[in-house]
Amino acid sequence: MAIVQIEHVSKSFRLGEQMVLALDDVSLEIEPGVFLAIAGPSGSGKSTLLNIIGCIDTPSSGRVVVDGHDVSNRTPDELADLRARTIGFIFQTFNLLPVLSAAENVEYPLLQMPELTKKERAERVRHYLGVVGLKKYAEHRPNQLSGGQRQRVAIARALATHSKIVLADEPTANLDSKTGTSILKLMRDINRQSGTTFVFSTHDRKVMNMADRLVRIADGQIIALGMKADDRWVFVDGRTPRDEDIREI
Numbered sequence: 001m002a003i004v005q006i007e008h009v010s011k012s013f014r015l016g017e018q019m020v021l022a023l024d025d026v027s028l029e030i031e032p033g034v035f036l037a038i039a040g041p042s043g044s045g046k047s048t049l050l051n052i053i054g055c056i057d058t059p060s061s062g063r064v065v066v067d068g069h070d071v072s073n074r075t076p077d078e079l080a081d082l083r084a085r086t087i088g089f090i091f092q093t094f095n096l097l098p099v100l101s102a103a104e105n106v107e108y109p110l111l112q113m114p115e116l117t118k119k120e121r122a123e124r125v126r127h128y129l130g131v132v133g134l135k136k137y138a139e140h141r142p143n144q145l146s147g148g149q150r151q152r153v154a155i156a157r158a159l160a161t162h163s164k165i166v167l168a169d170e171p172t173a174n175l176d177s178k179t180g181t182s183i184l185k186l187m188r189d190i191n192r193q194s195g196t197t198f199v200f201s202t203h204d205r206k207v208m209n210m211a212d213r214l215v216r217i218a219d220g221q222i223i224a225l226g227m228k229a230d231d232r233w234v235f236v237d238g239r240t241p242r243d244e245d246i247r248e249i
Contacts, residue, residue, distance in 0.1 A: 001068075003165060003197055004030035004053055009062030011048055011220075022048040023059070024220040030213075032164070033195045035188055037202055037211035045220040046201040047169055053199060054087050054167045055079045067164055084112050088158025090168035090200075094150040096142040096157075102149075103129065103138040106157045113161070128156040132186060148179035155187065159196070168200035172207060184210045 011023040022045050030036060030053075038046045051057040052064060055071055064071050067086050071079060089095075096105045103125050110121045129135050132152040142150050151171065158166045168187070172180030188210060191198045200207070208214060214226035214233060226233040 001032075002029035002065075003032040003067055004028070004199075005063075005065040006049075006053070007063040007065075009052060009059040009064060011045075011052065011057070012060050022220055023052070026062070026217075026220070026222055028215060028222065028225075030197065030199060032197055033191070034197055034199075034213045035191045035211050036197075036199045036213040036215065037208045038199065038215045038217060039202055039208050040217040041203055044217045046203075046217050048220075049215075049217065050167055050169055050199065050201045053165075054089060055083050084109060084161060086164050088161060088163035088166040090151070090154050090158050090166060090171050092170040092173040094142070094147075094154050094174075096150055096153060098142050101139045101141055102134060102145065102153045102156075105142070105153055106160050109157060109161050124160045125156075128160045129153075131159065131190065132156045146179075147175050148183060151175065151179075151183050152186070155183075155190070159190065159194075163196065165197045165199065168198065170202060170204075171200055172202075172204060177206075180204075181206065 006026055006028040009023055009026045010021065012019050012021045014020070026049065038049055040046045048057065052059055053066070055066065058071075066082065069082055071082065074082070097108065100108065106125045106128060107121050110116055110124060126135070129138055132155050134149060134152050134156065137145060137149060142153070145153065171187070172183060175183060184207060187198055190196060202208060212228045214224070215222055216224035216226070224235055226235050
């Protein structure tokens with residue numbers, strides 16, 4: 001059963017006096033445990049699609065089901081609870097609280113889970129800082145960490161809630177090539193070891209090639225669906241991408 005189902009979703013918003021159609025009748029199913037890239041140029045709709053999957057935004061029309069929960073007509077509080085318990089987020093700007101240590105940043109979303117004791121929170125923080133290789137930096141604040149280390153803290157924070165889905169919006173955009181590659185390898189290793197579903201937006205070819213599933217989007221529509229087979233992309237679901245789309249992948 002798909003962990004995310006998107007059925008005929010459209011999203012429009014007003015920009016000045018114009019209505020902009022960000023997503024146009026998009027349908028997609030995401031299987032549990034995949035490492036999936038949503039790829040496309042700026043303005044293609046990939047971030048809007050990621051925000052709708054993450055229940056940060058709602059569609060203008062269509063249906064979205066996340067981990068068996070139909071998110072249509074949910075209240076903001078219900079959506080917030082679903083996000084807190086099901087979805088972890090990794091942002092290109094890290095979004096760490098500057099006055100908190102690495103450990104406190106990882107613990108922060110756990111404070112919204114009253115069923116966890118202080119000891120249980122501390123154990124999760126210690127475990128996930130260890131997973132990302134930052135145990136000895138637990139007391140460092142963000143301004144004492146490199147960009148790659150800050151992104152590792154963000155990954156630990158996303159995992160600490162035991163999220164089934166981790167969404168990453170351009171996770172390597174503010175990192176140099178070497179650091180970005182190491183962050184991607186870390187996320188892929190976590191994906192393979194834990195079975196956590198990773199979905200990330202990107203326009204970087206190197207990031208796409210790390211994925212095992214690919215959704216290519218342009219002008220608010222899905223133009224290609226691909227899966228990795230023997231290190232080559234095989235396009236599925238009856239969609240035949242244009243030559244320029246294949247070259248970009």
